[in-house]
Amino acid sequence: MTPWNQVAIIGTGLIGGSLGLALRRRGLAMRVVGVGHRQGTLDEALRRGAADTTSLDPLEGVRGSDLVVLATAPSLFRDILQRARPGLEPGAVVIDVGSTKADVVRTCEALMPDGAAFVGCHPIAGSERRGVTHASADLFEGATCVVTPTEKTPQEALERVIATWLGLGMTVRRLSPDEHDRLLAEVSHLTHLVAAALVQAAGDKAEPLIGPGWADTTRVASGDADLWRDILMSNAAEVANALEGFERVVAAFREALRQGDGVRLQSLLAESKSRRDRLIRKKEGR
Amino acid sequence: MTPWNQVAIIGTGLIGGSLGLALRRRGLAMRVVGVGHRQGTLDEALRRGAADTTSLDPLEGVRGSDLVVLATAPSLFRDILQRARPGLEPGAVVIDVGSTKADVVRTCEALMPDGAAFVGCHPIAGSERRGVTHASADLFEGATCVVTPTEKTPQEALERVIATWLGLGMTVRRLSPDEHDRLLAEVSHLTHLVAAALVQAAGDKAEPLIGPGWADTTRVASGDADLWRDILMSNAAEVANALEGFERVVAAFREALRQGDGVRLQSLLAESKSRRDRLIRKKEGR
Numbered sequence: 330m331t332p333w334n335q336v337a338i339i340g341t342g343l344i345g346g347s348l349g350l351a352l353r354r355r356g357l358a359m360r361v362v363g364v365g366h367r368q369g370t371l372d373e374a375l376r377r378g379a380a381d382t383t384s385l386d387p388l389e390g391v392r393g394s395d396l397v398v399l400a401t402a403p404s405l406f407r408d409i410l411q412r413a414r415p416g417l418e419p420g421a422v423v424i425d426v427g428s429t430k431a432d433v434v435r436t437c438e439a440l441m442p443d444g445a446a447f448v449g450c451h452p453i454a455g456s457e458r459r460g461v462t463h464a465s466a467d468l469f470e471g472a473t474c475v476v477t478p479t480e481k482t483p484q485e486a487l488e489r490v491i492a493t494w495l496g497l498g499m500t501v502r503r504l505s506p507d508e509h510d511r512l513l514a515e516v517s518h519l520t521h522l523v524a525a526a527l528v529q530a531a532g533d534k535a536e537p538l539i540g541p542g543w544a545d546t547t548r549v550a551s552g553d554a555d556l557w558r559d560i561l562m563s564n565a566a567e568v569a570n571a572l573e574g575f576e577r578v579v580a581a582f583r584e585a586l587r588q589g590d591g592v593r594l595q596s597l598l599a600e601s602k603s604r605r606d607r608l609i610r611k612k613e614g615r
Numbered sequence: 616m617t618p619w620n621q622v623a624i625i626g627t628g629l630i631g632g633s634l635g636l637a638l639r640r641r642g643l644a645m646r647v648v649g650v651g652h653r654q655g656t657l658d659e660a661l662r663r664g665a666a667d668t669t670s671l672d673p674l675e676g677v678r679g680s681d682l683v684v685l686a687t688a689p690s691l692f693r694d695i696l697q698r699a700r701p702g703l704e705p706g707a708v709v710i711d712v713g714s715t716k717a718d719v720v721r722t723c724e725a726l727m728p729d730g731a732a733f734v735g736c737h738p739i740a741g742s743e744r745r746g747v748t749h750a751s752a753d754l755f756e757g758a759t760c761v762v763t764p765t766e767k768t769p770q771e772a773l774e775r776v777i778a779t780w781l782g783l784g785m786t787v788r789r790l791s792p793d794e795h796d797r798l799l800a801e802v803s804h805l806t807h808l809v810a811a812a813l814v815q816a817a818g819d820k821a822e823p824l825i826g827p828g829w830a831d832t833t834r835v836a837s838g839d840a841d842l843w844r845d846i847l848m849s850n851a852a853e854v855a856n857a858l859e860g861f862e863r864v865v866a867a868f869r870e871a872l873r874q875g876d877g878v879r880l881q882s883l884l885a886e887s888k889s890r891r892d893r894l895i896r897k898k899e900g901r
Contacts, residue, residue, distance in 0.1 A: 453826040473824060502823060512821040520832045522868050523813055525887035530805060530861035535798040537788060538759060539894055540739040542835040546806045547891050549828040554885035561884075562877045569872040572865065575816035579862060582808050586855040591848045598847075599840035601811035605833050608825055 330492040332357050337394040339364040339387055339409055341374040344426050344455060345400030346464030348497075349379035354466045357496050364390035374461045387413035394418065396493075399425035403433050404559045410440040419444035422486045426452055428513065429564040430477045430506035438481055446486035449477040449506055451513070452499060459553055470498035471614075475513075477506040514567035519575055521557055522568065524550040616778040618643050623680040625650040625673055625695055627660040630712050630741060631686030632750030635665035637783050640752045650676035660747045673699035680704065682779075685711035689719050690845045696726040705730035708772045712738055714803065715850040716763045716792040724767050732772035735763035735792060737799070738785060745839055756784035757900075761799075763792040800853035805861055807843055808854065810836040 336358040338345045345363075352358040363380030364387055365371050371383035384390040391397050391413045399406050406425060417423070423445060427433050434449040441447050454472040474494040478487050494501050504512070524547045531539075561568050585594040622644040624631045631649075638644040649666030650673055651657050657669035670676040677683050677699045685692050692711060703709070709731060713719050720735040727733050740758040760780040764773050780787050790798070810833045817825075847854050871880040 453824060455827070472826065475824065512818070512824050515817040515821040516825050516829050519816060520813060520829050523809060523865070524832050525884055526861060526864040526868055527806060527809055528887040528891045529864045529883075530857065531801040532798075535801040536894055536897075538739060538761065538798050539802050539898060540758065541741070543802050543806050544895060544898065545831050545834045546810050547887075548831045550884075550887045550891050551895070552888070554881055554888050557884050558877050558881040561872065561880060562875070565872045565875060569869055571816065572869050572872070575812060576862065576865060576869075578812040578815045579809070579858065579865075582812055583855055583858050583862075586847065586851045586858070589848070589851060591844050594847060595840055595844040597815075598811055598836075598843050601814040601833075601836045602838070602840050605814045605836050608822055609830060609837070611822075612825060612830065 330357070330489065330496060332359055333396040333493070334358075335360045335362060335394045336396040336398060337362045337364055337390045338380065338398045338400055339390065339413075340399070340401035340405075341365050341370060341379055341383075341461050342400065343459055343461070343463050344452070344468070345398065346374055346377065346379040346461035347454075347466065347468035348398060348400065348426070348452075349374065350377070350464055350466040351469055351497050352493075353378065353381070355496060357493055358396070362390050362394060370461060377461060377464060379461055379464055388416045390416075391421070392416040392418070395421055397421060397423045399423065399427070399437070402556055402559055403427040403429065403563060406433060407436050407440065410437060414440060414442055417442055417445045421445045422490060423447045424450045424490055426450055428517065428560045430475075430509040432563045434477055434479060434506040438479065446483045448482055448487055448490045449509075450490065450494070451475045451477070451509065452494065453517070469494070472499055473502060474499040475502050475504050475509050477504055477509050479506065510564045511567050514564055514571040515574075518561055518564055518568045519571040521549050521552065522561070522572060523575065524548070616643070616775065616782060618645055619682040619779070620644075621646045621648060621680045622682040622684060623648045623650055623673075623676045624666065624684045624686055625676065625699070626685070626687035626691075627651050627656060627665055627669075627747050628686065629745055629747070629749050630738070630754070631684065632660055632663065632665040632747035633740075633752065633754035634684060634686065634712070634738075634783075635660065636663070636750055636752040637755055638779075639664065639667070641782060643779055643782050644682070648676050648680065656747060663747060663750060665747055665750055674702045676702075677707070678702040678704070681707055683707060683709045685709065685713070685723070688842055688845055689713040689715065689849060692719060693722050693726065696723060700726060700728055703728055703731045707731045708776060709733045710736045710776055712736055714799065714846045716761075716795040718849045720763055720765060720792040724765065732769045734768055734773055734776045735795075736776065736780070737761045737763070737795065738780065739803070740785075755780070758785055759788060760785040761788050761790050761795050763790055763795050765792065796850045797853050800850055800857040801860075804847055804850055804854045805857040807835050807838065808847070808858060809861065810834070
């Protein structure tokens with residue numbers, strides 16, 4: 330694909346910083362402008378090669394950019410777009426990288442000036458660590474990116490955005506914003522809640538006995554609490570539904586235990602093992 | 616400590632094999648006899664250096680051994696001890712490495728001939744992988760081992776067993792068998808059930824969207840279903856109690872979501888993050 334002339338990345342944290350690194354490394358952007366509200370973070374983004382230039386002002390940052398990436402907490406998107414909007418060029422494409430889509434797409438589409446296009450994106454990559462110091466040009470390689478076009482999305486903008494994610498080594502899936510949120514509630518948002526609840530379920534006396542299983546199972550619970558409150562609140566109904574589905578499965582395990590039904594318990598455990606083994610094999614392309 | 620003269624390891628899988636490797640590597644055993652019921656596994660244990668000699672017969676394997684390690688599934692301990700018992704030397708120490716202790720200690724103590732001592736042990740190390748091919752001499756390094764003596768445990772045997780685990784680089788904790796089972800239910804057995812339930816909570820359409828968080832959170836659910844049925848069934852009451860405690864925490868998260876209470880949700884998430892961060896720092900000795 331033709332590289333973007335100038336990409337403004339608003340929010341140069343783990344995802345924004347990794348995206349800057351990856352776009353520059355793969356020649357998908359002629360120039361990357363890192364935009365943020367802390368000079369220290371922007372300096373670090375420059376130093377690590379995640380941006381060519383930086384700006385503290387979203388309006389200044391988007392001027393001359395044909396691609397604008399919203400990579401802050403989604404709760405800030407409205408504010409940022411209101412400030413940056415007068416600087417958006419005709420033909421500019423705006424994308425985000427947030428973890429929920431229905432709210433975000435509705436908000437951002439409504440704020441696009443004539444001639445600019447919004448395409449909701451969710452690259453399913455990342456870690457519980459934050460900040461550009463953990464950014465990596467390979468973060469997206471082999472992972473999946475969901476794009477969530479609507480009837481308002483211009484075909485050309487959509488195709489260029491898809492080509493960009495493909496160019497970063499990602500598998501791209503198209504879903505409606507609502508479907509994205511429903512499915513992500515089941516695999517990602519639910520996972521976070523369950524891990525967070527598990528951390529609190531152990532009593533203080535059990536603390537010295539945590540092992541590698543506990544550490545892995547709870548890893549995502551070390552993610553940023555403000556970021557996850559935003560994600561979960563912006564998809565609250567779907568997440569609560571997914572949680573209730575999970576609670577029904579837990580109750581089936583509990584009943585097998587309470588009834589001393591080892592055959593039933595083994596069959597539930599074997600079903601989980603077999604499904605997980607299959608999904609991980611598929612994910613790892615084996 | 617004076618090394619054991621001969622250690623019989625009954626069951627040369629991941630844990631038994633790693634123990635053989637580690638005891639030999641660190642000079643804690645003059646000789647290791649690998650005992651199992653499949654010649655192929657025993658040959659592999661020999662090839663990898665997890666044993667000096669092997670036997671298909673527990674009775675033969677324990678003859679001349681001053682330490683006997685039960686490292687099969689705990690459901691087999693009774694059978695194995697009944698067969699091996701006539702071969703146990705006066706002064707021999709028998710330990711196990713099972714994940715539950717109350718049932719195991721009761722069963723094994725009752726089967727000790729005069730002059731032989733049983734010490735329940737649970738090295739909290741391992742992985743969802745099985746078999747001697749994944750064994751490692753470093754598996755125990757830095758991890759915790761719980762020993763569960765009772766009023767029947769001879770002091771000298773207990774001290775020698777503790778010195779052995781310390782010699783493998785482990786931190787040793789003493790708990791009663793019942794307390795072990797109650798605390799492990801909260802951190803390990805509960806973790807397994809929750810991971811297994813989470814695997815089943817996602818619908819089929821969500822499968823392509825699993826990411827690194829889901830993969831880590833569910834990792835332990837790929838453990839062997841028969842082994843985990845045994846662990847969970849032999850500690851069923853404590854695990855069911857721990858599961859109910861977990862369900863109450865989950866309900867608190869769900870209520871915050873359903874009520875749209877972002878402040879409460881953030882505070883629950885922050886509490887989990889802060890506790891996990893603290894426990895992982897402590898575990899990693901930072």
